[in-house]
Amino acid sequence: MQVTEHIHAIKIPFQIPIGPQLLLDRFVYAFLIYGSRICLIDTGVNSAETIIFDYLRKTGRRPEEIDMIILTHSHPDHIGAARFIKEATGCIIAAHPGEKNWIEDVDLQCRERPVPGFHSLVGGSVDINHLVEEGDILELGDGLSLEVFHTPGHSKGSISVWFPTDKALFCGDAVPLPGDLPIYDDYEASVSSIMKLKSLAGIHTLLSAWDDPREGDNVYQLMGDSLSFLQRIHELVAQKVTNDTAPEIMELCRQVVLSLGLPASAATPMLARSLQANLKELGRYDI
Numbered sequence: 001m002q003v004t005e006h007i008h009a010i011k012i013p014f015q016i017p018i019g020p021q022l023l024l025d026r027f028v029y030a031f032l033i034y035g036s037r038i039c040l041i042d043t044g045v046n047s048a049e050t051i052i053f054d055y056l057r058k059t060g061r062r063p064e065e066i067d068m069i070i071l072t073h074s075h076p077d078h079i080g081a082a083r084f085i086k087e088a089t090g091c092i093i094a095a096h097p098g099e100k101n102w103i104e105d106v107d108l109q110c111r112e113r114p115v116p117g118f119h120s121l122v123g124g125s126v127d128i129n130h131l132v133e134e135g136d137i138l139e140l141g142d143g144l145s146l147e148v149f150h151t152p153g154h155s156k157g158s159i160s161v162w163f164p165t166d167k168a169l170f171c172g173d174a175v176p177l178p179g180d181l182p183i184y185d186d187y188e189a190s191v192s193s194i195m196k197l198k199s200l201a202g203i204h205t206l207l208s209a210w211d212d213p214r215e216g217d218n219v220y221q222l223m224g225d226s227l228s229f230l231q232r233i234h235e236l237v238a239q240k241v242t243n244d245t246a247p248e249i250m251e252l253c254r255q256v257v258l259s260l261g262l263p264a265s266a267a268t269p270m271l272a273r274s275l276q277a278n279l280k281e282l283g284r285y286d287i
């Protein structure tokens, strides 16, 4: 769907096998910026190119017009179709140095962060052509440009991208959705990144990978709610480990999930990884 003058959002459904015959329905957004050339922000999972290319054709554009993919980070649902799209279009790929290893070697990523169904979600490793850092400007042609913000926490090289022409901010997975699975490697960095984005004045549209586009007052409202959600999780973890007998990590997950009112299926190793980050902040390296 068209979101602003230049931006189109594409919702890509996928499933994660979280147990025997148990599939978790998820979705991820990829975004197209239409100028004289086309920029794709994140690619969705393996095979998502079919959805993206169909959308391009339906709106009178061609896949070959994609000349750059920006990967907000390396996780499977963001890079899954990158290899195929790069091969099909000859575009360049831009990402932060902190994500380079996991994008260029997905087997390494799978060993270090084994998401269930990893290899069905990712179409393969892909080389980055352009490493981007905080403050970098990416020219899209015709006077259109993007500014890069380093927003770590969800992962160490996560970036957000500001598109001033349409007053739109692409934040990848940097802003956890209240009531959804909170996923981060570094709690403190995650909070700082959301605060950094929240201090950016004049955002009209927020384009998060795991949320429908938000507009107007809802943009800053969501970022505030997200901060409160993370703080609540941190407080819950702190409460549950104050005793001498701290719960085992998956038991801690189950307790936090229950307190947050999330479905029991949310107590996954992914969430455990987030809570480990909270424990680290609490000085509980030994748990």
Ligand SMILES: [Zn+2]
Binding pocket: 073, 075, 154, 173
């Ligand atoms: Zn992610």
